[in-house]
Amino acid sequence: MNNNKINLLGLAQAAGKLVSGTETVVKAVKQGSANLVIVATDVSEQTKRNIENKCEFYDIPWVQVFTTEEISIALGKKRSIVAFTDRGFVKSFQK
Numbered sequence: 001m002n003n004n005k006i007n008l009l010g011l012a013q014a015a016g017k018l019v020s021g022t023e024t025v026v027k028a029v030k031q032g033s034a035n036l037v038i039v040a041t042d043v044s045e046q047t048k049r050n051i052e053n054k055c056e057f058y059d060i061p062w063v064q065v066f067t068t069e070e071i072s073i074a075l076g077k078k079r080s081i082v083a084f085t086d087r088g089f090v091k092s093f094q095k
Helices: 003-014 022-031 045-057 068-075 087-094
Strands: 018-020 036-039 062-064 081-084
Touching: 003 018, 003 068, 003 087, 018 022, 018 068, 022 045, 022 081, 036 045, 036 087, 045 062, 081 087
Parallel strands: 036 062
Antiparallel strands: 018 081, 036 081
16 A cells, blocks of 8 residues: 555545545546546445446546555545545646
């Protein structure tokens, strides 16, 4: 696990630049406000396919990294799917 990247999730959440939870992330993808979607490595295949299809249809990049537990610890609540809504955080995450 890359601590800098996982910590960035918590920072983005505190700054109001991260949305989390499947329904909220899908809504952000459809509205075009999601800049990068992060899916936990241990989500079900159906959930992964659903997010992958939405992201590809709306041309939003997505990655599958971290476990649900790692994301949940970083955010302080159980989550397996999150999305950055700020390009600055995306650039930092991709470094």
